[in-house]
Amino acid sequence: MTAPAQAGTRAASLEFRDVTKRYSAGPGTPGAVNDLSFEVPAGSICVLVGPSGCGKTTSLKMVNRLIEPSSGQILLDGVDVQTEDVTALRRRIGYVIQQVGLFPHLTIGRNVAVVPSLVGWSNQRQRARTDELLSMVGLDPDRYGDRYPSQLSGGERQRVGVARALAADPLLMLMDEPFAAVDPIVRARLQDEFLRLQRELAKTIVFVTHDIDEAIKMGDLIVVMTEGGRLAQFGPPDEILAHPASPFVAQFVGQDRGLKRLSLRTVADLGVEPLAQPGDLPVLPPATTLRDALSILLAADTRGGLAVDEAGRPRGLVTVDAIASALAADLAGAALT
Amino acid sequence: MSGEPLVRWDWLFAHLGPIADRVGQHIYLAGLAVGIGFAISFVLAAISIRRRRLFPAISVLATGVYTIPSFAVFPVLVVVTGLSTLSVEIPLVLYTLVLFVPNIVAGFDAVPADVLEAADGLGYTSSQRWWQVELPLAVPLVVAGLRLATVSTIGLVTVSAILGDSFGGLGYYILDGYHRTFTTEILVGGLLSIALAALADFGCVLLQRLLTPWAAARNVAR
Numbered sequence: 001m002t003a004p005a006q007a008g009t010r011a012a013s014l015e016f017r018d019v020t021k022r023y024s025a026g027p028g029t030p031g032a033v034n035d036l037s038f039e040v041p042a043g044s045i046c047v048l049v050g051p052s053g054c055g056k057t058t059s060l061k062m063v064n065r066l067i068e069p070s071s072g073q074i075l076l077d078g079v080d081v082q083t084e085d086v087t088a089l090r091r092r093i094g095y096v097i098q099q100v101g102l103f104p105h106l107t108i109g110r111n112v113a114v115v116p117s118l119v120g121w122s123n124q125r126q127r128a129r130t131d132e133l134l135s136m137v138g139l140d141p142d143r144y145g146d147r148y149p150s151q152l153s154g155g156e157r158q159r160v161g162v163a164r165a166l167a168a169d170p171l172l173m174l175m176d177e178p179f180a181a182v183d184p185i186v187r188a189r190l191q192d193e194f195l196r197l198q199r200e201l202a203k204t205i206v207f208v209t210h211d212i213d214e215a216i217k218m219g220d221l222i223v224v225m226t227e228g229g230r231l232a233q234f235g236p237p238d239e240i241l242a243h244p245a246s247p248f249v250a251q252f253v254g255q256d257r258g259l260k261r262l263s264l265r266t267v268a269d270l271g272v273e274p275l276a277q278p279g280d281l282p283v284l285p286p287a288t289t290l291r292d293a294l295s296i297l298l299a300a301d302t303r304g305g306l307a308v309d310e311a312g313r314p315r316g317l318v319t320v321d322a323i324a325s326a327l328a329a330d331l332a333g334a335a336l337t
Numbered sequence: 338m339s340g341e342p343l344v345r346w347d348w349l350f351a352h353l354g355p356i357a358d359r360v361g362q363h364i365y366l367a368g369l370a371v372g373i374g375f376a377i378s379f380v381l382a383a384i385s386i387r388r389r390r391l392f393p394a395i396s397v398l399a400t401g402v403y404t405i406p407s408f409a410v411f412p413v414l415v416v417v418t419g420l421s422t423l424s425v426e427i428p429l430v431l432y433t434l435v436l437f438v439p440n441i442v443a444g445f446d447a448v449p450a451d452v453l454e455a456a457d458g459l460g461y462t463s464s465q466r467w468w469q470v471e472l473p474l475a476v477p478l479v480v481a482g483l484r485l486a487t488v489s490t491i492g493l494v495t496v497s498a499i500l501g502d503s504f505g506g507l508g509y510y511i512l513d514g515y516h517r518t519f520t521t522e523i524l525v526g527g528l529l530s531i532a533l534a535a536l537a538d539f540g541c542v543l544l545q546r547l548l549t550p551w552a553a554a555r556n557v558a559r
Contacts, residue, residue: 064458090460101455105473105551115459148554164459174458 011042011204012077012171014063019072021058021229031055033229040221043202047219049209055229056208060174063206064093076172091115094165094173098180100157102149108134108160109145115168133163138193155186162194173205191217212253216241216260224249238264261327262291270326272307272316281306290323345521356525363506363533366497367490370426374433374486381434382441392442399435407432407496415500425497425504432493433486440482444475476548484541491534495526
C-alpha cells in the first residue's frame with residue numbers, strides 16, 4: 001500500500017486525532033466534523049468520501065488550516081499543525097481545488113512557480129522546476145509556459161493546478177474534488193495520469209470526492225464519512241467493498257460492490273488453466289480488470305477467455321467461474337483473519 | 338456679424354500661446370481632481386469592501402453629491418472657500434467619487450472566489466494576496482472607473498469658467514466666446530475640450546492594455 005519513497009521527493013504521515021468542528025446552525029455553513037480519527041502512512045492516497053454536507057471538505061481544509069478545528073489534533077509527521085506558522089505550513093502543503101483557481105493574470109509558467117517564488121527560489125531554479133513539472137503533467141513547457149489560463153481547456157488547467165501544487169515538493173497534497181469539473185472522459189484520463197505520476201512521486205495525498213467509484217480507483221485508503229461528519233468506515237477499498245461496516249456504508253458503496261471489487265483486480269492476479277486449443281476465445285491482456293474481463297466474456301457469450309502476457313503470448317484459460325471464485329477466496333481469507 | 342467667417346484663423350494663430358496655457362490649466366485642474374478623487378475613492382472602496390453594510394450609505398452619499406448641478410455648486414463654494422483653486426477642485430473631486438467607488442468595489446468583487454481560496458491555500462500572506470492577486474485582478478474595472486471619471490472631469494472643468502478668468506481651462510474660451518458672440522473662441526474651447534477628453538480616454542485604454550496583458554489574451558483563439 002505504501003509506495004516506496006523516492007530520493008528527492010518528500011512525504012509526511014498524517015494523523016487525525018479526535019478532530020471535531022462545530023458550526024452554529026445556519027444556511028450555507030460547511031459540514032461539521034465529529035470526533036474524526038484516522039492515520040495515513042507517508043506516500044499513500046487517502047480518499048475522504050461521503051454524501052454532500054458530510055464534512056469531508058471541512059476535514060481537508062483543517063489540514064492546511066483554512067478552517068480551524070474546534071477540538072482535536074491534526075498531526076503532520078507527528079507535529080500538530082496548530083503549533084506551526086500557518087503561512088509556512090501552507091507552503092509545504094500542495095493544494096488543488098475543483099475550480100482549479102489558477103491566477104488569470106499570470107502565465108502558466110508563473111502560476112506553477114507561485115510557491116517557489118513565495119519561498120524565495122532563484123529565477124533560474126523556478127524556471128527549471130516549472131519546465132520539469134509542466135512536462136511531468138504532459139504539457140509542453142515551450143508551448144504552454146507563456147500562455148494565460150484563459151487560453152487552456154478545463155483538463156489542461158487542472159493539470160496546471162496539479163503541477164502548481166507539486167512545485168515546491170510538498171510534504172502532503174490536499175486535493176478537493178480535483179477532477180469533478182471536467183467531462184468523464186477527461187476525468188478518467190486525469191485520474192490515470194495522476195496515479196501514474198503518484199507511482200513516481202509517492203506523495204501523501206488527501207483526496208476528497210463524493211464519487212465512490214473515484215474513491216475506489218484513487219484510494220489506497222478510504223475514509224467513508226456520513227452526515228454529521230462522523231466516520232462510517234476507514235480502510236483499504238477492497239475491505240470496504242467486501243465488508244461494509246454498516247448498512248449506510250453498504251448502501252453508499254452500492255449493490256454492485258461485488259463488481260467494484262472485481263475492478264480492483266486484473267487478469268494478471270488470476271491463476272490460469274492450461275489450454276490445449278486456443279480457438280477463437282476473447283483475448284484478455286494482463287492489465288484487464290476482472291470486471292472488464294467478466295463483461296467481455298458475458299458479451300461474447302462464452303465461459304472462458306484467453307489470458308495473454310504483455311507481449312500477447314497465450315498464458316492459458318480464464319473462466320467466468322475463476323473470476324467469481326477470486327472474490328470468494330478473498331472473502332474466505334478475510335473471514336479467517 | 339453676417340460678414341464674419343465661422344473660424345477666424347488669424348485670431349487662432351495670434352492666440353496659440355494663451356490657448357496652450359489654457360490647455361495646460363485644463364489638464365492641471367482635471368488631473369488634480371482625478372488624482373485626489375481616486376485616492377479618496379480607494380479609501381472609501383476599501384472601507385466598503387471590509388464593511389459591506391457601509392457600502393449602500395457610501396453609494397447613496399456619492400450619488401447624492403453627483404445630483405447637485407455643477408453650475409450651482411461652483412458659485413456657492415466661492416462663498417465658503419473664496420475664488421481659489423479649492424472652489425474648483427472640491428466639486429470636481431466629489432463628482433469623481435460616484436464614478437470611482439462603485440467601479441473599484443466591483444473590481445475587487447470580480448476577483449473569483451476560487452482564485453482567492455487557491456491563494457490562501459498556497460500560502461500567500463494577506464498582504465501578498467492583496468498586492469499580487471486582488472489588486473492586479475481588480476485593474477480592469479478600476480481603469481473602467483478611471484476612464485469615466487477622467488472624461489467626465491475634463492468636461493466639468495469647463496463649467497468652472499463661471500468663477501472667472503483665472504479658472505475654467507478651455508471653458509474660458511467657451512464662456513468668453515459666448516459673451517462676445519465669437520464663434521471661433523467657442524469652437525476652440527469646445528473642440529479642444531473634446532479632443533482632450535478623447536486623448537485621455539485613449540490614454541486610459543493604453544494603460545489598461547499595459548497593466549492587463551492577460552485580459553487581451555482571453556480573446557485570442559486557442
